[in-house]
Amino acid sequence: MCEKISKVNSWLSEVFGDQPVPHFEVNTRTxxxxxQLAQSSEARCRDTALLSEDLKQKASEYQAEGAHIRDVLLQGVGLSCSSISKPASDYLSALVDNAMVLGVRDTSLGSFMPAVNNLTNELLEEEKSNRRLERELxxxxxxxxxxxxxxxxxxxxxxKAIKCQSVESVKAEERMLNMDFVRAKAKELSSRRERAEAQLVSRNMNKSLTHQAIVQLSEEATALKQEIIPLKNKLKPYMDLSPSPSLAQVKIEEAKRELAAIDSQLQMNIDLE
Known part of the structure; x- marks a missing residue:
């Protein structure tokens, strides 16, 4: 535990430098x-140092290789920066720029071709992706x-629904107004009927003069008229015969009496109507 604390204090001192280390609660968890943070930081620092050393070594190798190529060009071929024409210098600059853009180690064809192939594959993938995106679009x-x-x-x-709703709302309001009018009219008519019934009761009106009684008497008169028709049909055959005067007279008198009774009843019913 003491070893961990001393290592943590040392690491915090290196991290904060001249600034004071913030106060924290010292317990097992913290x-x-x-x-663990100190170990991770030290491991990362070691990796960074190794990477830096590797980059420095590669830079020195590139510089040595560049110096060697410059000596070869100058001594073996007789080329120098002053002896190269401007178009050739531009071509070389473009070649170097392309190499830097492609991220190749040198400008040889063996380095350019894989880089160009990779870019071509990436371009094909991008075009494929673009076509897929265009279809989706x-x-x-x-x-x-x-x-x-x-x-x-x-x-x-x-x-349309809002318009229909407004129209239906107006119609519903009109129906409500009509309903209120009908209710008020029905109440008024009911009150008038009650007053009329009270007046009829106060005047001792005969029930036989009511509309219902008159309708019933009319129906009875119609029934009696229908009963007279068969009796007339019975008398009709005797009208053409030449009966014996006494018997015929008796039959005629009976028929007359029945006919007179029926006419009297019919006339009474008509008078009551």
Whole structure:
């Protein structure tokens, strides 16, 4: 535990430098966490140092290789920066720029071809991705057009529904007003009927003069008229015969009496109507 604390204190002193180390609670958990951070930081520093040394070594190798190539060109071929024409210098500069853009180690064909192939593959993948995205974009545009049409139709339906709702609201209000009028009229008629019934009761009106009684008497008179028709049909055959005067007279007198009774009853019913 003491070893961890001393290592953590040493690491914190290196991290904060001249600034004071912030106060923290010293317990097993915080010490373990800080100790792990210190180890990770030291490991990362070692990796960074190794990478820096490797880069320095590669830079020195590149410089040595460049010096060797410059000596070869100057001594073996007789080329120098002053002896190279401007177009050749421009070509070399472009070659170097391309090499730096491609990220190759040198400008040999063996280095350029894989880099160019990789870029070509990436370009093909990007073109493939672009075609896929264009298909998706066309599909989205088609869906968007359909959605806009549906939205327009829905908006029209909503407007129609709002208009119909306003019309129905006006009609409902009119119905309510008519209903109130009908209720008030029905109440008024009921009150008038009650007053009329009270007046009829106060005047001792005969029930036989009511509409219902008159209708019933009319129905009875119609029934009696229907009963007279068979009796007349019975008398009709005797009207053409020449019966014996006494028997015929008796039958005639009986028929006359029945006919007179029926006529009297019919006349009474008509007078009551």
């Amino acid at each position: 010490v373990d966490i800080l100790f 066309r599909a989205l545009r088609k869906r968007l057009g359909t959605t806009l049409v549906l939205r327009s139709n829905l908006q029209e339906d909503v407007n």
